Amino acid sequence: MLSQVQCVPSSLCCSFLSQLVFTRLLSENSRPQPSNGASRDTEVFFHGPVHLCTAGVRAAFVLSTQFSQSGQPKDYALPNASWSQGMLNLYNEFVEKSKDGTWKRIPSYRHSSDSRGKESYFLQFLEGEKMSKDTRLFLRSLDEEGLGFEYVMFLNPSEKRMVTVYQPGPYLEGHPGFAHGGSTAAIIDSTIGGCAIFVAGRVMTANLSIDFKNPIPLGSVVLVDGKVNRMEGRKVFLSCQVWSADGQTLHAEATALFIQLDSLSRR
Numbered sequence: 001m002l003s004q005v006q007c008v009p010s011s012l013c014c015s016f017l018s019q020l021v022f023t024r025l026l027s028e029n030s031r032p033q034p035s036n037g038a039s040r041d042t043e044v045f046f047h048g049p050v051h052l053c054t055a056g057v058r059a060a061f062v063l064s065t066q067f068s069q070s071g072q073p074k075d076y077a078l079p080n081a082s083w084s085q086g087m088l089n090l091y092n093e094f095v096e097k098s099k100d101g102t103w104k105r106i107p108s109y110r111h112s113s114d115s116r117g118k119e120s121y122f123l124q125f126l127e128g129e130k131m132s133k134d135t136r137l138f139l140r141s142l143d144e145e146g147l148g149f150e151y152v153m154f155l156n157p158s159e160k161r162m163v164t165v166y167q168p169g170p171y172l173e174g175h176p177g178f179a180h181g182g183s184t185a186a187i188i189d190s191t192i193g194g195c196a197i198f199v200a201g202r203v204m205t206a207n208l209s210i211d212f213k214n215p216i217p218l219g220s221v222v223l224v225d226g227k228v229n230r231m232e233g234r235k236v237f238l239s240c241q242v243w244s245a246d247g248q249t250l251h252a253e254a255t256a257l258f259i260q261l262d263s264l265s266r267r
């Protein structure tokens with residue numbers, strides 16, 4: 001995913017009832033069309049006795065992670081039961097800051113194609129792209145809440161800045177108890193990638209250089225703060241810092257170069 005990641009030497013980077021019931025979403029080829037309800041999209045495989053009840057619970061759980069009650073694709077950038085109080089506090093802080101329009105919460109879906117036709121700064125990026133229904137966005141690839149990347153992004157358009165309130169889950173472990181450096185690189189890349197898309201439309205990461213300063217405990221809450229520093233032609237230069245929620249610990253800082261893929265997409 002990354003063209004280049006540099007790590008400082010001191011860095012530490014380096015079923016629920018599944019024995020009775022196997023439930024899996026079919027390949028996302030059969031991912032439900034949101035307006036038609038969700039049931040078409042799940043296939044439940046039973047091994048042994050038919051445990052309809054548990055299967056139903058499991059299926060309902062899986063579906064509830066993908067669709068809102070309205071049947072529309074679920075916006076994952078909203079609080080869920082896995083968010084810690086610290087995560088909620090930071091989220092509420094930025095929601096408050098968004099009331100005057102300074103900041104804007106960025107909705108987030110599991111599939112790129114779910115962003116189509118919605119208010120999304122990704123829309124411009126997506127236009128004209130062929131979307132595969134087999135794919136999931138990397139950071140939204142897990143069915144169960146809280147296990148992987150729990151995050152919400154807020155964009156400050158005038159400052160060309162994006163902050164991500166981020167809570168790394170247990171499936172992101174590197175060294176025991178701490179987030180893998182690659183997962184930190186991924187959230188940084190996506191945060192500043194959002195900034196770059198905002199100013200330049202279709203972009204790709206050409207270079208990402210990260211200094212890992214302090215390990216990030218799994219389940220803790222951090223603020224990923226990225227901004228555009230300058231643009232030179234097709235080149236977008238960005239920087240990013242990852243801070244603990246209390247602002248006392250700098251976990252990582254990064255610089256990056258994104259390249260605009262075509263000038264027509266420039267905002």
Ligand SMILES: CCCCCCCC(=O)SCCNC(=O)CCNC(=O)[C@H](O)C(C)(C)COP(=O)(O)OP(=O)(O)OC[C@H]1O[C@@H](n2cnc3c(N)ncnc32)[C@H](O)[C@@H]1OP(=O)(O)O
Pocket residue numbers: 001002003189190191193194203204205206207233234235257259261
């Ligand atoms: C969820 C939404 C957020 C998304 C965030 C996720 C983003 C990603 O992870 S993208 C995936 C990872 N990135 C990739 O796979 C990119 C692979 N690389 C490429 O496709 C190409 O090299 C690409 C597009 C970056 C640049 O290619 P190309 O368009 O031909 O540009 P090219 O002409 O070589 O270079 C343009 C300028 O950038 C400079 N440049 C290119 N790469 C680099 C680099 N690594 N370091 C420094 N400068 C560079 C060139 O020197 C040139 O400068 P100048 O105009 O001053 O001469």
